[in-house]
Amino acid sequence: xxxxxxxxxxxxxxxxxxxxxxxxxxxxxxxxxxxxxxxxxxxxxxxxxxxxxxxxxxxxxxxxxxxxxxxxxxxxxxxxxxxxxxxxxxxxxxxxxxxxxxxxxxxxxxxxxxxxxxxxxxxxxxxxxxxxxxxxxxxxxxxxxxxxxxxxxxxxxx
Amino acid sequence: xxxxxxxxxxxxxxxxxxxxxxxxxxxxxxxxxxxxxxxxxxxxxxxxxxxxxxxxxxxxxxxxxxxxxxxxxxxxxxxxxxxxxxxxxxxxxxxxxxxxxxxxxxxxxxxxxxxxxxxxxxxxxxxxxxxxxxxxxxxxxxxxxxxxxxxxxxxxxxxxxxxxxxxxxxxxxxxxxxxxxxxxxxxxxxxxxxxxxxxxxxxxxxxxxxxxxxxxxxxxxxxxxxxxxxxxxxxxxxxxxxxxxxxxxxxxxxxxxxxxxxxx
Ligand code: FES
Ligand code: FES
Numbered sequence: 001x002x003x004x005x006x007x008x009x010x011x012x013x014x015x016x017x018x019x020x021x022x023x024x025x026x027x028x029x030x031x032x033x034x035x036x037x038x039x040x041x042x043x044x045x046x047x048x049x050x051x052x053x054x055x056x057x058x059x060x061x062x063x064x065x066x067x068x069x070x071x072x073x074x075x076x077x078x079x080x081x082x083x084x085x086x087x088x089x090x091x092x093x094x095x096x097x098x099x100x101x102x103x104x105x106x107x108x109x110x111x112x113x114x115x116x117x118x119x120x121x122x123x124x125x126x127x128x129x130x131x132x133x134x135x136x137x138x139x140x141x142x143x144x145x146x147x148x149x150x151x152x153x154x155x156x157x158x
Numbered sequence: 159x160x161x162x163x164x165x166x167x168x169x170x171x172x173x174x175x176x177x178x179x180x181x182x183x184x185x186x187x188x189x190x191x192x193x194x195x196x197x198x199x200x201x202x203x204x205x206x207x208x209x210x211x212x213x214x215x216x217x218x219x220x221x222x223x224x225x226x227x228x229x230x231x232x233x234x235x236x237x238x239x240x241x242x243x244x245x246x247x248x249x250x251x252x253x254x255x256x257x258x259x260x261x262x263x264x265x266x267x268x269x270x271x272x273x274x275x276x277x278x279x280x281x282x283x284x285x286x287x288x289x290x291x292x293x294x295x296x297x298x299x300x301x302x303x304x305x306x307x308x309x310x311x312x313x314x315x316x317x318x319x320x321x322x323x324x325x326x327x328x329x330x331x332x333x334x335x336x337x338x339x340x341x342x343x344x345x346x347x348x349x350x351x352x353x354x355x356x357x358x359x360x361x362x363x364x365x366x367x368x369x370x371x372x373x374x375x376x377x378x379x380x381x382x383x384x385x386x387x388x389x390x391x392x393x394x395x396x397x398x399x400x401x402x403x404x405x406x407x408x409x410x411x412x413x414x415x416x417x418x419x420x421x422x
Contacts (some may be wrong), residue, residue, distance in 0.1 A: 043261065062264065065164050
């Protein structure tokens with residue numbers, strides 16, 4: 001067992017993990033942050049996307065020990081109390097989800113897209129950038145709309 | 159995943175020592191292939207030696223007509239590098255089409271070429287651009303690095319430090335990708351330097367290789383119609399659920415033509 005500590009959603013946390021513990025399992029099972037989902041075992045679905053040191057990663061494809069000392073942000077870290085993050089609000093307003101299983105990963109990926117591509121996103125960019133996130137409900141159309149609207153709202157002009 | 163002993167090191171020499179002390183050790187780069195392989199229990203190393211904390215393996219530099227990329231530089235960093243985009247745009251583009259954004263934020267060039275997946279993108283660039291792979295022990299020519307399916311010239315305790323790519327006059331990479339994994343079903347990298355045109359193919363056969371038949375047909379010219387004259391040996395092509403050998407042989411020519419056209 002190894003001791004690790006990191007900052008998760010702004011708060012320092014630490015825990016004891018096996019070498020093989022995946023970061024997603026540390027978050028879900030030890031920290032009880034169950035917003036981050038596991039949808040596959042092939043690194044393809046993106047339900048587990050979080051940010052590590054400001055970049056999107058698949059937390060099912062990273063060891064918890066590899067995040068020792070890192071800054072981690074999960075879906076739980078976005079809202080400000082009862083006020084949703086603009087990207088969350090956009091998914092709600094534009095029906096960017098049905099069952100919601102893929103949504104945390106979609107939103108964390110969406111924020112990474114905004115970080116790299118800015119607030120004015122065309123549809124093609126969003127579709128290409130969401131290649132690593134799979135949704136089995138929506139057909140993606142409203143997810144793309146939500147990401148575009150959320151990105152705009154983050155820039156201050158919704 | 160079976161349990162293993164995890165070692166985090168901060169220098170290449172410490173990594174080598176840890177490997178020599180290990181029973182059945184593996185170096186961990188970005189982990190985007192290694193960890194899924196271990197999750198599926200297709201690999202169960204006794205020791206994982208994480209190279210993620212070694213700063214000397216990271217970074218990109220361009221000088222005297224050469225782009226040098228540290229082994230632990232991620233695909234995302236290569237794709238976003240203004241230096242790489244200016245010097246060898248085809249290389250930046252190749253890196254930007256590996257996997258998906260989250261995978262590109264972890265996966266590294268060193269990990270990709272050391273693993274030498276038959277369908278990986280980077281090996282074609284290493285071969286076609288005539289790159290040199292620098293390790294902690296020696297320099298290996300790109301032509302000699304990839305030795306077979308998932309096999310390379312690397313020794314067990316040898317670590318890639320960086321890969322140096324000579325800047326080409328023009329270069330382009332075209333891949334026909336698997337829509338789920340984004341791996342190349344067939345990928346062709348074409349590079350023109352001086353009077354010669356080099357062509358490398360990935361995805362089509364068990365190991366990325368130089369396409370000498372296509373090079374001969376091109377004869378130093380970026381003329382896509384000339385590709386038609388090349389005979390692609392169907393019996394050497396991979397055949398699997400994604401594509402038959404005949405289809406891959408066909409794709410080699412189609413992708414080669416597109417890459418030649420994109421060079422012009
Ligand atoms: S659970 Fe991580 S990609 Fe599917
Ligand atoms: S909303 Fe159900 S999987 Fe995307």
